[in-house]
Amino acid sequence: AGVKSFRSLWNVLEGRSSLRDPVQISEELNTYAFHLVQGNGIYAETSEESTSKFKAKGNMKSTTKQFVLRLSKFLGLEEEHAFDLFKRYLMDEYRGSRSQLQAVISCERFGSALMVKIMDYYFEERLTVYECLKHLFIFWQDPRHPYRGEYKDFIESQFADKEEKFVKQLMLQYQSCYLQRAPTCETHGEAMTVRLSGRWAVQLLKEQSSLLEVLLLYYRDFQMPAETLVNSTRLFQAQVFGARQLNKHLFSTSVNELINYIGCLQMLIVIEGLDIDWILASMESSSIGQHHIIQSPEHCQELDQLFSGWGDLHHHGPILLSWAVLRLLTGDSLAAKISKRIGVKALQSGAIQRLLLSLHLKQFKTDSAIGLTAKSVIHILTSVNLIAFDESSLGESANLLIAVLTETLAAKHLCASFWATDVKSGLGAVLASSQARFPFQFDPFVRLLTSLSTHMTGAYKVMEYLKSLTLFSQPFNESRPGDDIDITSDEQVWQVTTPRVVCRSGSIEVPSIVVPVGVLGRVDTTETGQQVIVWEFSYSGWHLFLLEMDALLHAVNLGTDINSLPIVSRAVDIISLLCQIVSSDYSLTEPLNPVLQRVYATLQKFGPSHNPPVRLLEVCLKCISAVAKIRPKQTWLYLQQTGFLPHTTASSISQGMEVSPSNFGHILSIKERPCGQYPITVATLDLLATLVKGLRKNSMAQPDNDTSLGDCPVDLVASVLFVVHDVFGSFHRWRYVDIKDRDVLGHMSLEIFQLALIHGKAKDDFDSSLAGLLTHGLLYSEASQALLNIIATGVDVIDTVVAQQTSESEVRGLNLVLLIKKAFQVIIQLLKSTGEEVSVMEQALSSLMVDRPSSAAIQFSNGAVGSVHIVSVIASYIHHHQDPELPTLSTQLLKRLCLVSRCQYQLLWVPIGLVWDIGMYRRHPCPCMDALALKKMVVLLEIVMFFDLMREQQMLD
Numbered sequence: 001a002g003v004k005s006f007r008s009l010w011n012v013l014e015g016r017s018s019l020r021d022p023v024q025i026s027e028e029l030n031t032y033a034f035h036l037v038q039g040n041g042i043y044a045e046t047s048e049e050s051t052s053k054f055k056a057k058g059n060m061k062s063t064t065k066q067f068v069l070r071l072s073k074f075l076g077l078e079e080e081h082a083f084d085l086f087k088r089y090l091m092d093e094y095r096g097s098r099s100q101l102q103a104v105i106s107c108e109r110f111g112s113a114l115m116v117k118i119m120d121y122y123f124e125e126r127l128t129v130y131e132c133l134k135h136l137f138i139f140w141q142d143p144r145h146p147y148r149g150e151y152k153d154f155i156e157s158q159f160a161d162k163e164e165k166f167v168k169q170l171m172l173q174y175q176s177c178y179l180q181r182a183p184t185c186e187t188h189g190e191a192m193t194v195r196l197s198g199r200w201a202v203q204l205l206k207e208q209s210s211l212l213e214v215l216l217l218y219y220r221d222f223q224m225p226a227e228t229l230v231n232s233t234r235l236f237q238a239q240v241f242g243a244r245q246l247n248k249h250l251f252s253t254s255v256n257e258l259i260n261y262i263g264c265l266q267m268l269i270v271i272e273g274l275d276i277d278w279i280l281a282s283m284e285s286s287s288i289g290q291h292h293i294i295q296s297p298e299h300c301q302e303l304d305q306l307f308s309g310w311g312d313l314h315h316h317g318p319i320l321l322s323w324a325v326l327r328l329l330t331g332d333s334l335a336a337k338i339s340k341r342i343g344v345k346a347l348q349s350g351a352i353q354r355l356l357l358s359l360h361l362k363q364f365k366t367d368s369a370i371g372l373t374a375k376s377v378i379h380i381l382t383s384v385n386l387i388a389f390d391e392s393s394l395g396e397s398a399n400l401l402i403a404v405l406t407e408t409l410a411a412k413h414l415c416a417s418f419w420a421t422d423v424k425s426g427l428g429a430v431l432a433s434s435q436a437r438f439p440f441q442f443d444p445f446v447r448l449l450t451s452l453s454t455h456m457t458g459a460y461k462v463m464e465y466l467k468s469l470t471l472f473s474q475p476f477n478e479s480r481p482g483d484d485i486d487i488t489s490d491e492q493v494w495q496v497t498t499p500r501v502v503c504r505s506g507s508i509e510v511p512s513i514v515v516p517v518g519v520l521g522r523v524d525t526t527e528t529g530q531q532v533i534v535w536e537f538s539y540s541g542w543h544l545f546l547l548e549m550d551a552l553l554h555a556v557n558l559g560t561d562i563n564s565l566p567i568v569s570r571a572v573d574i575i576s577l578l579c580q581i582v583s584s585d586y587s588l589t590e591p592l593n594p595v596l597q598r599v600y601a602t603l604q605k606f607g608p609s610h611n612p613p614v615r616l617l618e619v620c621l622k623c624i625s626a627v628a629k630i631r632p633k634q635t636w637l638y639l640q641q642t643g644f645l646p647h648t649t650a651s652s653i654s655q656g657m658e659v660s661p662s663n664f665g666h667i668l669s670i671k672e673r674p675c676g677q678y679p680i681t682v683a684t685l686d687l688l689a690t691l692v693k694g695l696r697k698n699s700m701a702q703p704d705n706d707t708s709l710g711d712c713p714v715d716l717v718a719s720v721l722f723v724v725h726d727v728f729g730s731f732h733r734w735r736y737v738d739i740k741d742r743d744v745l746g747h748m749s750l751e752i753f754q755l756a757l758i759h760g761k762a763k764d765d766f767d768s769s770l771a772g773l774l775t776h777g778l779l780y781s782e783a784s785q786a787l788l789n790i791i792a793t794g795v796d797v798i799d800t801v802v803a804q805q806t807s808e809s810e811v812r813g814l815n816l817v818l819l820i821k822k823a824f825q826v827i828i829q830l831l832k833s834t835g836e837e838v839s840v841m842e843q844a845l846s847s848l849m850v851d852r853p854s855s856a857a858i859q860f861s862n863g864a865v866g867s868v869h870i871v872s873v874i875a876s877y878i879h880h881h882q883d884p885e886l887p888t889l890s891t892q893l894l895k896r897l898c899l900v901s902r903c904q905y906q907l908l909w910v911p912i913g914l915v916w917d918i919g920m921y922r923r924h925p926c927p928c929m930d931a932l933a934l935k936k937m938v939v940l941l942e943i944v945m946f947f948d949l950m951r952e953q954q955m956l957d
Contacts (some may be wrong), residue, residue, distance in 0.1 A: 078939060207240075224275070229270070449465070600642055647659070754825055778826070791874060
């Protein structure tokens with residue numbers, strides 16, 4: 001008790017506070033030191049003694065005391081902790097007046113609703129402490145971070161020499177979360193409903209995952225003692241790697257992924273504790289036998305016995321594989337026997353497949369610190385396995401191993417590390433073996449190269465590598481001995497006697513790939529038992545890609561169902577590789593132009609299909625968008641020939657011109673909207689945003705910035721207007737398989753509008769024509785109502801969406817905030833373009849009433865329940881604390897409404913509802929006032945002062 005909220009510390013660490021000096025940062029960390037070390041262990045449970053002691057306090061109103069006692073029972077907290085939490089909630093979250101507060105806590109119904117809000121705040125506080133710890137462990141060794149020195153001093157003083165105490169405290173908190181049963185109405189009062197019990201159970205899962213993330217980041221930098229490793233492994237095994245949860249009866253299916261994530265984190269912590277990366281670093285030295293676990297024979301033997309009984313869980317496989325490698329490389333002959341037995345069991349339990357499935361979790365697919373750490377741990381494990389075991393010994397798991405490397409090498413730092421080492425050994429051997437199966441096994445090789453192109457250096461090396469491939473594999477039944485093939489003395493080695501075509505061309509522009517006379521080929525068997533013949537001669541992979549794309553364009557009939565054809569899958573992989581190379585290094589666009597031309601042709605051919613190959617068209621659009629960033633004019637000219645984007649038959653730009661939906665509109669109406677999935681629409685909107693940005697003369701990219709299009713292309717205006725009327729105007733009424741797609745579509749549409757409006761005052765015809773029609777479309781069509789609907793969402797809905805997320809990796813809340821922010825930016829830009837004249841949008845903002853859910857009453861923003869004025873909803877965004885830009889945009893719009901409403905006296909009541917908001921920010925202690933809060937208070941004071949002047953003018957009139 002007595003410390004400020006962890007949200008305050010989080011704002012300081014994120015740079016959202018007025019505290020910026022390194023000395024101030026260090027002082028803040030020291031202030032919170034005890035609470036950071038103890039974590040959620042600072043919260044004590046209520047008891048009869050604490051209740052009696054609290055009731056004896058005489059310096060508190062009876063209504064407040066009774067409410068705190070109810071809150072204490074509801075949260076299961078000691079009364080003093082509940083009172084402290086209540087005070088922090090009032091400081092950070094409460095939006096009403098003091099008299100309102102007394103009325104609320106005196107009412108049974110509203111008091112219960114307020115307790116639910118305090119519970120949400122309590123949950124956030126419990127998670128924020130772990131976010132602060134993760135932030136410190138992520139950046140304390142990052143030389144680019146401005147407070148790296150302060151973080152380093154704090155961690156070394158609090159954690160480095162106190163590992164046993166800190167980790168013991170974390171593990172106690174983890175066991176408490178794991179063993180705690182969700183509260184019920186019998187234990188926590190009638191306010192604890194079944195629904196709230198379920199939310200409490202999900203909160204316990206979130207805390208488990210957050211604690212495990214802290215441990216993973218901690219042991220990324222510190223060595224795990226052997227005893228801690230044994231104890232942690234036994235604990236995770238007892239929990240069946242996250243699967244055994246006491247509150248499982250309260251879970252919905254949406255938390256299954258979070259439970260799986262907990263199991264994967266436990267698996268990674270054990271693997272990290274085995275210190276496999278130390279083995280990799282010590283391979284060339286004689287100190288490999290000095291591994292700290294091997295140096296502790298009793299713990300080593302204990303782990304041998306523990307792992308010998310494993311193999312029945314999927315999470316066991318990677319851990320057993322790690323232990324098998326460790327025992328093989330650091331032990332004697334007896335250890336080698338143990339390693340072989342455990343290694344076999346690891347493969348039987350699907351070790352490689354488990355690693356691949358772990359990498360497919362959305363928490364690990366991002367570039368967050370946790371995602372990159374997971375990729376690094378798995379990458380090191382696969383690297384050491386390739387050194388310890390021959391690839392052929394993995395059997396059918398070899399292809400899965402390539403898939404795992406494809407996922408891990410997508411991280412730029414691992415990609416750069418691959419090309420910085422010898423590519424002829426270790427991981428390079430996997431690349432060579434996948435090339436030996438190419439093009440018979442097409443996907444593994446091309447996808448691996450795609451991952452190896454994520455780094456700028458890697459993109460160039462992949463392009464050069466493909467220019468001189470040396471092995472070409474064919475199915476055995478396509479290479480029978482005959483007129484052009486002889487069998488040598490070795491029956492497994494064949495020789496070409498006459499030029500042999502292995503990949504035939506369909507046009508005279510690109511020659512066929514021919515195996516020269518005298519070339520030898522070896523009969524081989526793949527991991528799946530298929531026989532192939534591998535010819536050894538030099539050819540270009542880009543040449544082969546051209547032939548594959550030509551085969552797709554000339555051999556496939558639009559009337560057939562092409563989605564499942566192998567040639568479509570190969571084309572998707574080729575275009576994905578091309579897109580990644582261009583995105584990583586734009587200078588490689590010119591040499592890849594022949595393949596790029598086939599991308600436009602593919603879009604043109606398959607766009608009109610009644611059953612279009614969605615994935616193929618999606619990657620085509622993404623690839624074209626990547627090229628458009630450097631060559632917008634050329635891309636636009638090629639796109640016009642495809643007929644994919646909406647266009648008009650009008651010769652000049654004018655209001656009311658007819659727009660043809662073209663292939664994009666056709667696909668949207670017959671394919672995506674009925675299915676509720678919109679990959680092509682998302683890719684098209686991204687392409688349009690790139691074109692609108694790139695085709696402005698003042699910002700055209702090199703080297704094509706000297707080519708001017710003059711007036712705005714008519715068809716580009718038609719495409720943007722199609723987005724206004726046919727996408728943005730109705731997207732909120734469409735069907736969605738995943739609701740977050742709705743926010744993405746709205747955000748991307750608004751991104752296009754903002755790019756067109758932001759330079760609307762430019763003198764050139766391009767900006768003025770597009771911006772003018774866009775402004776008219778947004779103000780006088782359904783799009784205007786869509787804009788108002790977005791900003792009328794309200795901060796209450798955002799808080800509800802965030803509270804209902806089952807994991808931190810869910811992006812629905814983030815996407816919703818981004819959508820509202822972008823809507824604010826577009827509206828502000830629209831209002832600026834109208835000058836001093838009161839526009840239709842401003843008239844709507846001065847009169848529109850929106851429905852307010854009854855649950856919003858517990859926020860106590862301005863009192864009433866039901867329909868409220870939209871300006872009150874806009875003002876409510878100043879309470880949003882997750883993204884500092886949203887409150888700023890809210891105050892900017894309010895200020896704009898004040899400036900243009902000189903004659904709109906019906907708005908005079910608005911500041912009355914904002915005075916409470918100003919009062920809230922005045923309650924902040926001045927030395928530590930949040931910079932964002934200070935800025936908002938200044939703007940709000942300007943608004944009040946402006947309305948005071950308006951009142952005076954009205955009185956004079």
